[in-house]
Amino acid sequence: MIAWAAREHHRFKAAGKPFVYLVPSAAIFELDDAADALLRTLSDRPRTREELSAFDNIDETLADLARVQAIGEIGAPPPVSPKVIPLAPVAFETARSVPLTTMVLNVTNQCNLSCTYCYEYGEDKIVDTANGRQPKFMTEDTARESVDFLLREAGDVAHITFFGGETLLNFPVLVKTVAYARQRAAEVGKSVDFSLTTNATLLKPEIIEFIAENRIGVTISIDGPKDVQDKFRVFTNGAGSYDLVAPKIRELLRRHRTRPIGARVTLTSANLDVKKIYRHLTDDIGFWEVGFAPVTTAATRGHAISGDGYDRMLDQFRELAYEYVEAAVENRHHGFSNVQETLEELHKGVSKAYPCGAGLGLLGVATDGDVALCHRFAGSDAHKVGTVRDGIDRGAQIAFLEKHHISNKTDCSVCWARPLCSGGCYHEAHTRYGDTGRANLHYCEWIRGWTDVCLQIYGELSVRNPAFFARFEDEHDASQVS
Amino acid sequence: MTHLKSVNRKAARIEQATAPDVVALQRTGVPQMPHFPLGCSLIFSPGWEADRTGGTAGLCQPVERDLFDCHIGCYWPAQVPDQLNHAPDWTAKCAAAQKDWRKMDLIFP
Numbered sequence: 255m256i257a258w259a260a261r262e263h264h265r266f267k268a269a270g271k272p273f274v275y276l277v278p279s280a281a282i283f284e285l286d287d288a289a290d291a292l293l294r295t296l297s298d299r300p301r302t303r304e305e306l307s308a309f310d311n312i313d314e315t316l317a318d319l320a321r322v323q324a325i326g327e328i329g330a331p332p333p334v335s336p337k338v339i340p341l342a343p344v345a346f347e348t349a350r351s352v353p354l355t356t357m358v359l360n361v362t363n364q365c366n367l368s369c370t371y372c373y374e375y376g377e378d379k380i381v382d383t384a385n386g387r388q389p390k391f392m393t394e395d396t397a398r399e400s401v402d403f404l405l406r407e408a409g410d411v412a413h414i415t416f417f418g419g420e421t422l423l424n425f426p427v428l429v430k431t432v433a434y435a436r437q438r439a440a441e442v443g444k445s446v447d448f449s450l451t452t453n454a455t456l457l458k459p460e461i462i463e464f465i466a467e468n469r470i471g472v473t474i475s476i477d478g479p480k481d482v483q484d485k486f487r488v489f490t491n492g493a494g495s496y497d498l499v500a501p502k503i504r505e506l507l508r509r510h511r512t513r514p515i516g517a518r519v520t521l522t523s524a525n526l527d528v529k530k531i532y533r534h535l536t537d538d539i540g541f542w543e544v545g546f547a548p549v550t551t552a553a554t555r556g557h558a559i560s561g562d563g564y565d566r567m568l569d570q571f572r573e574l575a576y577e578y579v580e581a582a583v584e585n586r587h588h589g590f591s592n593v594q595e596t597l598e599e600l601h602k603g604v605s606k607a608y609p610c611g612a613g614l615g616l617l618g619v620a621t622d623g624d625v626a627l628c629h630r631f632a633g634s635d636a637h638k639v640g641t642v643r644d645g646i647d648r649g650a651q652i653a654f655l656e657k658h659h660i661s662n663k664t665d666c667s668v669c670w671a672r673p674l675c676s677g678g679c680y681h682e683a684h685t686r687y688g689d690t691g692r693a694n695l696h697y698c699e700w701i702r703g704w705t706d707v708c709l710q711i712y713g714e715l716s717v718r719n720p721a722f723f724a725r726f727e728d729e730h731d732a733s734q735v736s
Numbered sequence: 737m738t739h740l741k742s743v744n745r746k747a748a749r750i751e752q753a754t755a756p757d758v759v760a761l762q763r764t765g766v767p768q769m770p771h772f773p774l775g776c777s778l779i780f781s782p783g784w785e786a787d788r789t790g791g792t793a794g795l796c797q798p799v800e801r802d803l804f805d806c807h808i809g810c811y812w813p814a815q816v817p818d819q820l821n822h823a824p825d826w827t828a829k830c831a832a833a834q835k836d837w838r839k840m841d842l843i844f845p
Contacts, residue, residue: 273743281747289739318739321754322747603746716743 257328258316259300260293264670266706268713275709276324278335280605280673282712283322288315293324300328337661338607340614341652353409354646356616358629359400361392361427362419363621367453368490371522371549371557373630374419378551378685381620381633383419388633391424392621396642397431400619403642404435405442412439416450417618417629425461432468451475451518453487455495457502466510473516474503474541478531485524486557500539507540514542516591521567522549522557528570536589543589546571550630550682553696564700572707579711583719596674596708597715601726605673606660612680613639613654617646627654627690630681637690657691665693671705 262277272290274283285293292315295301306312319325326332340352363374363383370376374383381388392400404412414435416428432448439446449471465472476499477483484494507515517535521528528546535541548567551558559567574590581588608614610628618629623642631637639654640646658680666672677683678694678701686696715722742748829839 276747279746279750280744281742281750282744283747284741284743286739286741315739318737321737322740322750324740601744603744603749605746713743 257300257302258296258306258320258325259328260296261323261326261332262670263293263297263324264706264709265290265293265297266709266713268710269717271713271717273709273713274324275670276322277670278605278673279323280600280603281322282600282603282709282716283324284713284716289319292316293319296325335661337659339652339655339659341648341655352614354404354407354615354617355409355411356413356415356611357400357404358415358417358616358618358632359392359397359431360417360419360618360620360629360632361397361421361424361431362390363388363633364390364423365418365420365453366423366455366489367420367487367495369487369520371486371520371551371555373550373681373685376551377555380631380636380684383633386633387622388624389621392427392619392623394427394430396621396623397427398434399623400642401431401435401438403619403625403645405438405444405446407646408444410444412444412446414446414448415629416448418451420456421450421452422456422461425456429464432470447471449473449513453495454499454503454506457499457506459505462506462509465506466512469512471513471515472506472510473518474499474506475520476503476517476535477519477525478527479534479538482525482527482531486520486522503539516543516545517541519544519546520549521546521559523559523563524557526559526563526566526570528567529574532574532590541589542587543591543594545591545595548697548700550679550685552685561699564697564703568700568703568707571704575707575711579714579718582715582722585719585722592704593708593711596705597712597723598726599674600708600712601723606676608655608658608660609676609678609680613651613658627680631684662691663693665695669698669702671698671702674705675701 264275264277266273266275272285272287274285274293275281276283288310292306292309292312295306295309303312303316306316309315316325320327363381365372365375368375373379374381401414404414414431416431418424421428428450435446435448448468450465451473452475454474454476464470475487477485477487480494480496480500483496483499487495489495517539519531519535525531531546532544535544548559548564549557553560571592575593578588578590578593610616612618612628612631616628617639618626618632619642620626620633622633624633624635624638625640625642625646626632626634626637627639638647639650658677660666660672660676663672663677666675666677669675677692678697680690682694683692684690686692686694737751742751827840830836
């Protein structure tokens with residue numbers, strides 16, 4: 255006797271219609287009423303074909319749902335999710351080498367601010383930035399070696415992101431590196447582009463001029479209006495930085511028009527007024543887009559966001575996200591970049607084996623040329639995967655990929671949001687639990703809530719303005735999603 | 737599909753990839769699942785229209801088609817012994833298939 259059961263999925267409603275997000279394929283289907291009712295019934299508990307005979311046209315509906323694996327026969331083996339470790343000795347035909355695309359260059363680990371929540375300098379730091387063996391500034395030689403390393407490891411396109419500390423404290427090396435990378439990239443026939451992250455305190459007219467002329471993408475770390483910014487983003491003497499940075503940012507936005515300039519906001523328990531921050535940074539200051547991230551910190555710190563804080567954050571994210579929908583329906587720009595990024599992943603149907611590209615397509619380089627998983631681990635011996643001189647330590651890299659594959663995160667195996675989240679940030683997990691391999695269980699509810707909001711928005715746009723998704727289509731990455 | 741409408745890119749690919757397959761064994765393209773002709777003997781009353789993967793490649797091979805269940809549950813009964821025409825006493829010694837299947841002999845036309 256054949257009995258049918260629902261397989262992993264998440265149902266949601268958008269624009270009055272039922273939709274389903276399938277796990278782990280990450281496919282999104284709109285359902286008609288018959289399919290919706292049947293899927294609901296089977297989600298309640300498995301039924302035999304006979305128990306379902308009251309449904310009209312039942313065999314056709316069953317066949318459609320079974321075809322996309324939204325349901326399956328009881329006892330039938332579940333669909334296979336092969337554990338393919340990228341870069342591992344070719345075990346599967348589909349495994350292929352993944353080129354390095356992004357290198358984050360920590361040109362200095364020094365900073366002229368003393369933001370109290372900083373993961374690099376605050377109580378949660380993992381590298382001794384003050385007295386450690388890492389030089390305070392990257393030398394020109396190391397930067398050149400890093401560029402050579404990147405161009406060796408990269409495919410046709412390479413990105414360099416300058417990072418710190420405060421990146422602009424080492425502006426002279428940054429200038430030389432841009433010139434050297436351009437020259438070397440041209441010689442080897444690859445293209446290279448640049449971006450940097452800064453706290454904006456050191457943006458002088460000549461620096462702004464250089465950034466604009468060289469089409470360097472800029473992300474500014476800023477928390478919002480004066481009262482918010484000055485709470486955590488302070489100088490060593492405790493004075494706030496808002497009055498210094500605001501005019502400099504305005505000047506940068508006025509002069510630098512070749513690349514969109516984004517603000518990157520750190521949210522803390524004392525700083526959760528997302529909409530107010532967004533309004534200020536876009537309307538008053540003029541940022542093109544604003545991205546928000548909850549602070550990475552141990553649970554015991556005063557500024558750590560706790561359960562209730564995540565709920566408040568989600569409510570405000572939801573409100574801003576619906577503003578985004580209204581703008582998108584009219585094909586207007588809206589700068590809430592968290593939505594934009596998630597929508598793109600939903601549209602492509604990304605189903606991740608790893609939460610991010612760290613250790614794979616993205617690597618961080620410490621001031622002495624040690625290569626780490628990402629910029630947040632730069633300089634940490636425990637998370638080192640090579641040096642720019644000797645190249646990537648493939649053994650360490652594959653061991654990392656082996657350990658951190660989603661199939662090892664048992665907590666995630668029953669979560670419908672895992673195609674997008676895949677356990678979350680390694681550094682966050684390291685800070686919370688002392689282990690990069692742990693799933694970030696402290697924000698699961700938040701991630702599922704936020705993913706649900708984004709799915710609703712995606713569904714709504716698919717009904718009201720499907721042409722909007724054309725912006726996420728580009729030929730060269732079509733092959734990367736499988 | 738009539739009850740589902742693909743919305744994102746992955747859904748469109750699934751729809752494409754699972755389009756009804758009438759050529760089964762001639763199926764081409766990568767990635768191809770390994771072909772295990774599991775037949776239908778793993779369970780006692782399978783639906784014979786399609787195999788576990790939704791195709792027909794995993795169904796029984798002709799040589800295997802003299803298994804007990806073929807002549808009752810199978811919808812291709814013509815080629816196997818049936819108890820009306822070819823072998824009225826074929827299962828006489830087989831009270832319970834799970835236990836007594838060894839007592840059934842091969843039948844030659």
